Every structure is written in C-alpha cells, then in structure tokens.
Amino acid sequence: MNSKQAKQILVDNLWFNNPIFIQILGICxxxxxxxxxxxxxxxxxxxxxATAFSSWTVSLLKNLIPRRVRMIVQVLIMSFYxxxxxxxxxxxxxEISKSLGPYVGLIITNCILMGRAEGxxxxxxxxxxxxxxxxxxxxxxxxxxxxxxFREFLGFGTLMGYPxxxxxxxxxxxxxxxxxxxxxxxxxLWISKNIMAAREKAKGGxx
Amino acid sequence: MNRDxxxxxxxFTFIVTFAFVLPLTLAEQGTxxxxxxxxxxxxxxxxxxxxxxxxxxxxxxxxxxxxxxxxEKDGEVLYTYDKGGKTVAAKEFFGMGLWGTINxxxxxxxxxxxxxxxxxxxxxxxxxxxxxxxxxxxxxxxxGEALKDGKLKIRSGAEAGGGPVDPGxxxxxxxxxxxxxxxxxxxxxxxxxxxxxxLLGASR
Numbered sequence: 001m002n003s004k005q006a007k008q009i010l011v012d013n014l015w016f017n018n019p020i021f022i023q024i025l026g027i028c029x030x031x032x033x034x035x036x037x038x039x040x041x042x043x044x045x046x047x048x049x050a051t052a053f054s055s056w057t058v059s060l061l062k063n064l065i066p067r068r069v070r071m072i073v074q075v076l077i078m079s080f081y082x083x084x085x086x087x088x089x090x091x092x093x094x095e096i097s098k099s100l101g102p103y104v105g106l107i108i109t110n111c112i113l114m115g116r117a118e119g120x121x122x123x124x125x126x127x128x129x130x131x132x133x134x135x136x137x138x139x140x141x142x143x144x145x146x147x148x149x150f151r152e153f154l155g156f157g158t159l160m161g162y163p164x165x166x167x168x169x170x171x172x173x174x175x176x177x178x179x180x181x182x183x184x185x186x187x188x189l190w191i192s193k194n195i196m197a198a199r200e201k202a203k204g205g206x207x
Numbered sequence: 208m209n210r211d212x213x214x215x216x217x218x219f220t221f222i223v224t225f226a227f228v229l230p231l232t233l234a235e236q237g238t239x240x241x242x243x244x245x246x247x248x249x250x251x252x253x254x255x256x257x258x259x260x261x262x263x264x265x266x267x268x269x270x271x272x273x274x275x276x277x278x279e280k281d282g283e284v285l286y287t288y289d290k291g292g293k294t295v296a297a298k299e300f301f302g303m304g305l306w307g308t309i310n311x312x313x314x315x316x317x318x319x320x321x322x323x324x325x326x327x328x329x330x331x332x333x334x335x336x337x338x339x340x341x342x343x344x345x346x347x348x349x350x351g352e353a354l355k356d357g358k359l360k361i362r363s364g365a366e367a368g369g370g371p372v373d374p375g376x377x378x379x380x381x382x383x384x385x386x387x388x389x390x391x392x393x394x395x396x397x398x399x400x401x402x403x404x405x406l407l408g409a410s411r
Contacts (some may be wrong), residue, residue, distance in 0.1 A: 032335075066215060
C-alpha cells in the first residue's frame with residue numbers, strides 16, 4: 001500500500017464511500033446509541049478497534065479460508081476481538097465495562113465489520129485491510145458523533161452530560177427516541193449528496 | 208490441497224475455531240478471580256451508596272461494609288445498618304425489565320415509611336432510554352422519598368418528564384420514552400418494599 005492508495009482509502013471511507021450515508025451500513029447502532037454523546041464515543045471506539053483488527057486478521061487468513069465457510073469464519077474473528085476486549089475491560093476497567101455492557105453484542109453484529117471483511121479484506125493485503133478497517137470506523141465515528149451532538153443537545157439540552165442549553169429551553173422529546181436518528185441521518189445524507197453533486201457539476205461532469 | 212474440499216473445510220474450521228476460542232477461554236479463566244472481586248466490590252459499594260453511607264475508594268468501602276449486618280432468611284439477604292440510632296435496611300433485588308433482568312439495591316428506613324436510596328447494579332435496558340434508570344437524576348429521587356400507604360408511584364407514559372417532584376408525596380418521576388422500563392421499576396420497587404417489610408418484621 002503506497003501513500004496515494006492510503007489517502008484514497010481514507011477519503012473514500014470518510015466521505016465518498018462513507019459506511020453510514022453512502023453504504024447505509026450499521027444503521028441499527030446508529031439509531032440505538034446516538035442520543036447521548038458518551039455512549040456514542042464508547043460504541044464508535046469499539047467498532048473502530050474491532051473493524052481494524054478483524055479486517056487485518058481476515059486478510060492474513062484469506063488464502064486459507066475455504067469459500068463455503070468464509071462468512072462464519074469472519075464472524076468468529078470479529079467475535080474474538082470484541083469478546084477479548086470485553087473480558088479485559090471487565091477485569092481491569094470494570095467501570096468502563098459496565099457502560100460498554102449492552103454494546104458488545106451490537107458491535108459483533110455491526111454490518112460495517114462484515115461489509116469491510118467481505119468487501120475489502122478478502123481481496124487486499126493485511127496492512128491495507130487494517131487501514132481500511134480503521135478508516136471505516138472513523139467514517140462511522142464522525143457521522144455518529146454529529147448525529148449524537150444534535151440529538152443530545154436538542155433532546156436533553158446537555159453535551160457529554162453537562163447542561164449547556166439556555167434557561168427555559170424545552171427539550172425535544174422526539175430527539176431522545178430512535179426515529180429522530182432517521183431524520184438526522186436522512187438530513188446528513190441529503191446535505192452530503194448535494195455537496196458531492198455540486199462538486200461534480202463544478203468539475204464539468206453531469207450531476 | 209483443494210481449499211474447497213469437504214475434508215479441508217472441516218479441518219480448517221476445527222483448527223481456526225480452536226485457535227480463537229482457546230485464548231478467550233484462557234483469558235476468561237485467568238481473569239475470573241479479578242472479575243469476581245470487582246463484582247463483589249461493586250455490590251458492596253451499591254449497598255453503601257443506597258444506604259446513603261458516604262465513602263471514598265475501595266478500601267474505605269470495604270471497612271465501612273464491616274459495619275453492615277447481613278442476615279439471611281430463606282435465601283434472601285437483608286442488610287441493616289445502624290446510622291446514629293436510626294436503622295437503615297437494604298436488600299438486593301432482581302426484577303424483570305423490558306429486555307432482561309434489572310439487578311440493584313433498594314434501601315429503606317427502619318419503619319419502612321420512606322426510601323433511603325436506590326442503586327442499579329446491572330440491567331439490559333435500551334441505552335439512552337430505559338438505561339437511564341442508572342442515571343443520577345433518576346436514582347437521586349429515591350433519597351428520602353416518603354411512601355404513601357406503604358407504596359411508591361413512578362410517573363410513566365404521558366405523565367413522566369416533569370422533573371423531580373416533592374419528596375413527601377410518594378411519587379417520583381419516570382423516564383420519558385421508556386414507559387415499559389419505568390413501569391417495571393415501579394413493580395420491582397414496590398415488591399421490594401413489601402419484601403423488606405416482611406424480612407424486618409420476621410427478625411424482630
């Protein structure tokens with residue numbers, strides 16, 4: 001992997017091929033965890049770690065894995081990283097483990113992990129696969145943090161649990177509920193597609 | 208060897224599963240003692256916090272816990288603590304939430320006329336919705352909330368969301384958007400109050 005490829009992967013995963021608003025993967029967790037910023041930070045760090053290492057491992061083993069059990073082996077690898085992280089946190093950082101509790105299962109079933117393992121790691125060398133997994137996680141992270149920022153601010157009037165809203169602010173209850181994430185993701189999708197289309201037009205291509 | 212042959216597939220699956228599961232088993236076994244210690248620590252701290260006994264750090268919590276009397280009857284442990292002549296009683300509960308078991312500690316005063324505190328040890332409620340039963344804003348309402356006719360009401364559904372209410376009226380505020388979890392908590396807390404009453408009565 002040269003620096004040009006690395007940059008291309010980074011830009012693709014953060015923007016042109018973003019896992020959330022282009023590939024529409026990992027939507028379940030996007031709806032579930034984004035009403036509080038602190039939960040979102042934990043979840044996205046977990047996903048980034050798990051995607052990077054599982055993609056790397058899948059790529060290392062890609063020439064050994066029989067095609068017909070390919071996906072089962074991929075899920076095994078993902079579960080391994082998520083569970084080992086959970087075991088270590090439980091023993092050494094019980095407080096963080098408690099807040100991570102409900103998310104462990106959500107990380108294993110996150111479609112982004114499977115998508116990157118299947119779509120990229122299976123056909124690319126380990127270093128590139130690791131970088132792809134890491135940047136996919138970051139692409140997921142920035143979108144979720146943006147969604148969570150607005151949901152927590154409007155839904156609770158707080159950011160990371162600290163009250164920031166002016167006095168007399170009436171929280172928008174809808175923002176606490178899962179459906180509001182659909183509105184948020186839809187809005188982000190609309191904005192990003194518009195920016196992409198405008199750039200295409202400026203380049204002289206057809207929008 | 209043919210990578211898609213049945214023989215290779217079986218051998219490969221066996222080896223790869225073994226290779227990944229073995230370290231997990233070793234890690235789980237190796238840390239089980241630490242995890243048990245952490246769990247016990249967390250439970251002790253939950254009992255102390257529910258009983259409104261302040262502490263800083265694990266060591267102080269452990270020494271303060273020595274002062275708490277634990278009595279077992281029919282497999283139920285009742286914790287009592289003499290707080291300047293006033294008895295505080297607490298008990299661990301396991302109740303059914305929306306998705307799974309809610310586990311925690313409820314503390315009440317000696318004559319069971321008001322709650323002293325509530326702590327949540329574990330739950331599987333929706334993060335950000337039902338999961339907010341573990342937020343300070345919810346739990347703090349149980350500090351010195353008087354019971355009405357021996358019962359506590361938790362506002363749920365359209366009634367929830369008014370913020371903390373008068374500690375004298377036997378009503379605490381529930382969680383907006385988590386009606387089912389709030390209702391479950393009301394059932395659990397009231398059943399727990401009844402159980403503690405029974406255990407306290409039996410020990411006298």
